[in-house]
Amino acid sequence: VSYGFQEVDPEEKTRRVGSVFERVASRYDLMNDLMSGGLHRLWKDAFVRRVRPRAGERILDMAGGTGDIAFRMAGAGAQIMVSDINPHMLAEGEKRAPSDLAPHLSWQVENAETLSFGDAEFDGYTIAFGIRNVTDIPAALREAWRVLKWGGRFFCLEFSRMEWPVAAQVYDAYSLNVVPKIGKYVAQDEEAYRYLVESIRRFPPMPAFSAMIEDAGFARVSHMPILGGVVAIHSGWKL
Ligand code: SAM
Numbered sequence: 001v002s003y004g005f006q007e008v009d010p011e012e013k014t015r016r017v018g019s020v021f022e023r024v025a026s027r028y029d030l031m032n033d034l035m036s037g038g039l040h041r042l043w044k045d046a047f048v049r050r051v052r053p054r055a056g057e058r059i060l061d062m063a064g065g066t067g068d069i070a071f072r073m074a075g076a077g078a079q080i081m082v083s084d085i086n087p088h089m090l091a092e093g094e095k096r097a098p099s100d101l102a103p104h105l106s107w108q109v110e111n112a113e114t115l116s117f118g119d120a121e122f123d124g125y126t127i128a129f130g131i132r133n134v135t136d137i138p139a140a141l142r143e144a145w146r147v148l149k150w151g152g153r154f155f156c157l158e159f160s161r162m163e164w165p166v167a168a169q170v171y172d173a174y175s176l177n178v179v180p181k182i183g184k185y186v187a188q189d190e191e192a193y194r195y196l197v198e199s200i201r202r203f204p205p206m207p208a209f210s211a212m213i214e215d216a217g218f219a220r221v222s223h224m225p226i227l228g229g230v231v232a233i234h235s236g237w238k239l
Contacts, residue, residue, distance in 0.1 A: 013135045018086065020192045021065075021133075025088040027187045028066055029096075034182050035193075040129075043231050044068050047128060047157040050224075050233055053078035057123040060147060062112050062140075063130020067093030067105070069157075073126070074104035081122070083110035084130075112140040120149045128157040132203040141216035148238040154218055158209075159200040160225065160232035167228055175200065206232050 024031060032040045048069060053059055055077030061070045064082035066089055074080050082105060084090050090107045097105055110116060112127070113136045125144045134140045144154050162168040175197045183193025204212070206223045209232075213221045218236030225232050 010135045016195060017133045017135070020195050021086045022088050023189055024187055024192055025066070025086070025092050028089065028092065029068075031182070031187055031193075034186060035179055039227070040068075043157060043226060044072060044128065046226060047126075047155065047233055048072040048076075050235070051124060051126060051153075051155050052076075053124065058121065059124040059126060060117070060122045062110070062125060062127040062144070063133065064128075065089040065093060065130070067097060069126055069128045070105060071097065071101055074101040077104070078124075079104055079106075081106045081108060081117075083108050083112075083115075085109065085111050112143060114139070115143045115147055117147045119146055120152075121147050123149055123152050124155065125152070126155045126157075129159070131156055131158055132199050138212060138216065141213055141218075145217045145238055150238055152238045154213065154234075154236045154238070156209075156213075156234040158232060158234070159203065160209075160229045161205050162228050162230050163225065164228040171230065206234070209234060 051073065053073040053076040057078045058081070059073055059078050060081045060083060061073065062083055064070050064084050067082055070080040070082040070093070082090065082093060087109050090109065094107055112130070112134050125148055131137060131140065148154065162171045179197050180190045180194045184190035187193070206225065206229065210221045210223050213234055213236045217238070219239040221234065221236040223232050223234045
């Protein structure tokens with residue numbers, strides 16, 4: 001098995017990710033619903049319940065894209081900095097933001113690997129379906145640690161490995177055959193969705209990713225599979 005984000009040429013990966021999200025930005029939310037059968041909404045709800053954002057907290061929602069996680073957290077009264085490397089994704093998010101949440105949201109283009117924020121600025125750092133797209137994942141994890149306050153917490157929601165044997169075969173067939181076809185017919189972009197499936201399959205399994213989070217300096221790192229590991233929530237503390 002290849003977990004290959006290090007095997008791919010870094011510049012090539014950054015370029016591909018940039019063009020994929022630029023192309024899919026306007027259809028991104030519709031495609032999420034179609035591909036996950038609406039499940040991504042439940043996963044995001046579960047994720048934010050685990051983050052437990054509180055009023056007045058400052059949270060960096062990294063790779064925040066069109067704002068799904070940020071809106072949920074802003075609803076709880078937290079101040080959210082939504083950051084993403086892709087201005088097109090952020091622009092879609094700003095357009096969609098409910099007006100009552102606007103005072104709780106800031107939008108800023110940032111590369112997760114080299115953040116412009118100072119040390120210890122945030123109470124929480126979230127990244128949902130974003131980290132697997134980052135070229136230098138250890139660098140992004142070190143930056144997450146740096147910008148968190150002492151006692152701050154890191155949360156990551158990401159696709160992982162389905163661990164239920166029979167379901168894994170169904171899931172494989174679905175992701176390899178059906179997802180690119182949905183991409184082709186709905187977003188007119190089969191290549192982009194082939195990339196997404198490939199990036200999910202290359203991402204390290206839960207224990208290996210936990211070890212990477214620990215290597216970046218986080219303590220009490222844990223992971224929680226959802227739906228047999230189709231997605232997983234990883235978390236850790238800056239202590
Ligand atoms: N968090 C949102 C959600 O859950 O709907 C968006 C997830 S979207 C699948 C992945 C996002 O990661 C894209 O918006 C992409 O631009 C962003 N991204 C990729 N590489 C990045 C990087 N190095 N730094 C910041 N954002 C990045």
